[in-house]
Amino acid sequence: MENIIDTVAKILEKYPLCDRCLGRLFAHLGKGLGNNERGKALKIATILDLHRRVLSGDSKSLDILRKVVLNSKLNFKDFFKELGMDYPQAFPSCYICGDQLDNIIITFSETVAKLVKEKNVRSFLIGVIIADDVLERESNIVKEYHIPYWESIKREIKREIGKRVQSLTNIKVDFENPHVTYIIDLINNTVKEEIRSLFLYGKYRKLGRLISQNVWIRKSGERRYHLSVEDVVKHSLSYVKASDVVLHIGGREDVDVRVLSGRPLVIEYKSPQNSNINIESLNKVLNSFTPWIQFEMEMKVRREFVSRLKGPGSLTYKIYRALIYSQQEVEPEKLHMLEEFFNNRMIVQRTPTRILRRKPDRLRNKVVYQVKTLYISPHVFAAIIKCDGGLYVKELITGDGGRTTPSFSSYLNTELQCLMLDVIYVHEYI
Ligand SMILES: [Zn+2]
Structure with missing residues (x-):
């Protein structure tokens, strides 16, 4: 890439950009700066350099300088006068974000912080869904000017909102195993909460025959067997206040085979709202459904445990x-x-x-x-x-x-x- 000032001058001659969107194109240069500071600094440095060229007699630079000043959207009122331009009633809006980025970061940080406080969240992570045309406009500029130092708008939104929510609530971002993930959907303007699944390890015993592991529905829509292990676990959804359940079972037996001493399994409850689960009470709920299938859940485990249970040699x-x-x-x-x-x-x-x-x-x-x-x-x-x-x-x-x-x-x-x-x-x- 050529000199940064020359590249910025070319970009701003063509595209109006807010401080953040310009700064983000050079996000990997200079640590510890926000993209907004970086963008503003680049704009000022570029304008000063172009002005220097104009003053030293480079008349071609005047036209470029005028466009760059306008597309930089900085309120240098006196400078507009000096360049023989009228101060505009309104600046052109940012080519990438339409001047929405600051507003997005501030509003959604507040919304998420409120949710974090309301629900006693222990740690969180931010996810973002953003319209393709925004991403396309950004990558068009990156490609057009061969910029290797950029960061995506998605990453900036995630990081900035994460930082703000952390300082508003004192609750930490957790990249590995967050309690709640907040998906910010910028297309529909909504925030969706995804609560970390609850994984419980234990065993089930199947004391009768013609019982399947999962509910088995025929093509005609009828059930093939009256009872399944899944039916019993679904019965406990209301106790855990979970949205759904997935069974991770170590091995498989035929429907006509009983399991007398117990087969290991992990029950995954999705989005559990009851944060106070007592395993003994859960076992009571599970075992009240039918005498034919009995559970002995033992402990909470982490997600990684599932691959160990189902992996070869387990x-x-x-x-x-x-x-x-x-x-x-x-x-x-x-x-x-x-x-x-x-x-x-x-x-x-x-x-x-x-x-x-x-x-x-x-x-x-x-x-x-x-x-x-x-x-x-x-x-x-x-x-x-x-x-x-x-x-x-x-x-x-x-x-x-x-x-x-x-x-x-x-x-x-x-x-x-x-x-x-x-x-x-x-x-x-x-
Ligand atoms: Zn922008």
């Missing part, structure tokens, strides 16, 4: 109990051999046929650590299976037409059917 193993029907008779001795065969056995599984419509066909290797069987009758036995989280247990039993190998079915060389399945333990390693 659940090390699970224990299942299955009741199995065998098409051919099975000897008790053969079941003992099955226990030995599946001791620390690697299982190779393709995505089960029953969920291929929903999930991509993928190969996975999972380990069965231990199996204990109970002979009930020639055609029926039970099995306790300890295995990696993410192993498809029904397919481990049936073989899924050869897509899971080895399987109980391939080992016993008979068709097997899983009559009932329960998750009896989920080991958490978080």
